[in-house]
Amino acid sequence: MKVENLPQLTQFIVDEQSHIIINKDVCQSCDQHPCVRACPANCYTFDEATQRLSVVYETCLECGTCHVICDKGAVDWSYPRGGYGVCCRLT
Numbered sequence: 001m002k003v004e005n006l007p008q009l010t011q012f013i014v015d016e017q018s019h020i021i022i023n024k025d026v027c028q029s030c031d032q033h034p035c036v037r038a039c040p041a042n043c044y045t046f047d048e049a050t051q052r053l054s055v056v057y058e059t060c061l062e063c064g065t066c067h068v069i070c071d072k073g074a075v076d077w078s079y080p081r082g083g084y085g086v087c088c089r090l091t
C-alpha cells in the first residue's frame with residue numbers, strides 16, 4: 001500500500017469544528033513551510049502571492065506530523081472530538 005493511495009482507502013466523519021487551528025500570522029515569517037511538504041494528506045497549502053497558509057482539516061489522517069514539524073508553535077492540533085475524524089478501511 002502506498003501513502004498516496006490512503007485518501008482512496010479512507011473515510012472521514014467530518015466535525016463542523018476544526019481540530020487544527022493555525023496562527024497564520026506566525027506563518028508569514030516561516031521560510032520553508034515544512035508543514036506543506038510533510039503532511040501526507042496534503043492538507044496544507046501556502047499561497048506565495050498572499051503569503052497565507054491554508055489548512056483543510058476535513059481530510060486529516062491524524063498522524064500529528066504537522067504539530068511536531070512546526071518549530072514555531074503555530075499549529076494547535078488535537079484529535080477530533082469523539083465520533084469524528086478518520087476511519088480507515090483497508091479494503
Ligand code: SF4
Pocket residue numbers: 022026027028030031032033034035036053069070071072073074075
Ligand atoms: S511550519 Fe508552522 S509556521 Fe511554518 S507555515 Fe507551517 S504552520 Fe506555519
Ligand code: SF4
Pocket residue numbers: 020038039040041042043059060061062063064065066067
Ligand atoms: S495531523 Fe497529519 S494528516 Fe493531519 S494535517 Fe497534520 S500532517 Fe496532515
